Amino acid sequence: MGSAKKSSAARKARIEEMRRAEQARERRGRILTIGASVVVVAGLVVGGVFLVRSQSDDSDSAASDSKNSGRFVTGKDGVKKWEGTLARNHVTKSVSYPVTPPVGGDHNPVWMNCNGDVYTKEINNTNAVHSLEHGAVWVTYNSQADKADVDALAAKVKKTPYTLMSPVDGQKDPIMLTAWGHQRTVTGAEDPAVDAFLEKFVQGQQTPEPGAACTNGLAQ
Numbered sequence: 001m002g003s004a005k006k007s008s009a010a011r012k013a014r015i016e017e018m019r020r021a022e023q024a025r026e027r028r029g030r031i032l033t034i035g036a037s038v039v040v041v042a043g044l045v046v047g048g049v050f051l052v053r054s055q056s057d058d059s060d061s062a063a064s065d066s067k068n069s070g071r072f073v074t075g076k077d078g079v080k081k082w083e084g085t086l087a088r089n090h091v092t093k094s095v096s097y098p099v100t101p102p103v104g105g106d107h108n109p110v111w112m113n114c115n116g117d118v119y120t121k122e123i124n125n126t127n128a129v130h131s132l133e134h135g136a137v138w139v140t141y142n143s144q145a146d147k148a149d150v151d152a153l154a155a156k157v158k159k160t161p162y163t164l165m166s167p168v169d170g171q172k173d174p175i176m177l178t179a180w181g182h183q184r185t186v187t188g189a190e191d192p193a194v195d196a197f198l199e200k201f202v203q204g205q206q207t208p209e210p211g212a213a214c215t216n217g218l219a220q
Contacts, residue, residue: 015161015203068098068105072183078193082181088133088208095126100170101140102129104180112164114138114214118154119166127218131164132180134214135207137198139165145174152189162202162214180206 070084086104095106102125111130112123128138139157141150153175157165168176173185177194179201186193203210 070098072099077196079182079184079197082183086181091126095129097125097129099183100172101125101138101168101176101178101183103178103183104132105129107133111214111217113217113219114164115161116158117164117219118157119164119220121166121220122168123164123166123220124218128164128166131214131217132178133208134162134212135180135203135210136162136164136214137201138178139163139175140168140171140178141165141175142167142169142171142173146188149175149188153194156189156194156198160198160202163198177201179204180208182206 068084068086070082070086072080073083074080082099082103087106088104089106090109091106092108095102097105106126107129108124108126109130110127111134112119112127114131114134114136132138137160139153141153154165157163175186175188177184177186177197179197182201184193184197186197
């Protein structure tokens with residue numbers, strides 16, 4: 001019991017630290033946005049904006065063609081880990097992911113809000129993958145999932161920063177949990193694997209960008 005309380009306290013402290021880091025990042029972002037606006041205006045005056053836009057379009061086209069290569073390896077704890085390459089380019093076009101839900105890869109420049117956000121309709125994979133890059137856990141379900149489990153999981157997600165939840169009709173199992181490069185199926189809301197997955201992967205060691213924002217992104 002004492003060990004569980006210490007683990008829970010440590011997790012809460014870690015999340016609070018990430019929240020403070022996120023707030024500091026947002027303040028820096030606002031300053032950078034103002035500076036970027038000044039640069040853009042100057043570019044318009046000299047006509048350089050057309051060249052910048054052309055280069056940006058070319059970069060997006062190339063990035064959207066990149067592929068993820070690898071395979072899942074299932075650990076003793078039932079968690080599948082992606083062994084291979086997961087690209088991390090920002091793209092504005094659709095991406096063909098090798099698994100559903102995706103566990104990483106090229107993604108939209110804008111993340112889905114993942115501060116305990118529950119979406120009742122399907123969301124864009126490319127935005128959700130960006131949330132995974134920021135250290136979020138994505139809880140997904142299909143039409144076969146029990147409504148009581150969906151409701152209970154939604155309540156849990158709403159209490160957990162750096163998580164999001166949405167339906168994914170194309171997934172093979174009723175309820176799945178996904179983090180960057182990791183995924184597993186659970187039997188329901190009461191499955192102990194749910195808390196274990198959240199404990200390990202919410203802002204876990206797999207996070208490519210720890211402390212990055214999970215707010216001020218895209219909301220449904």
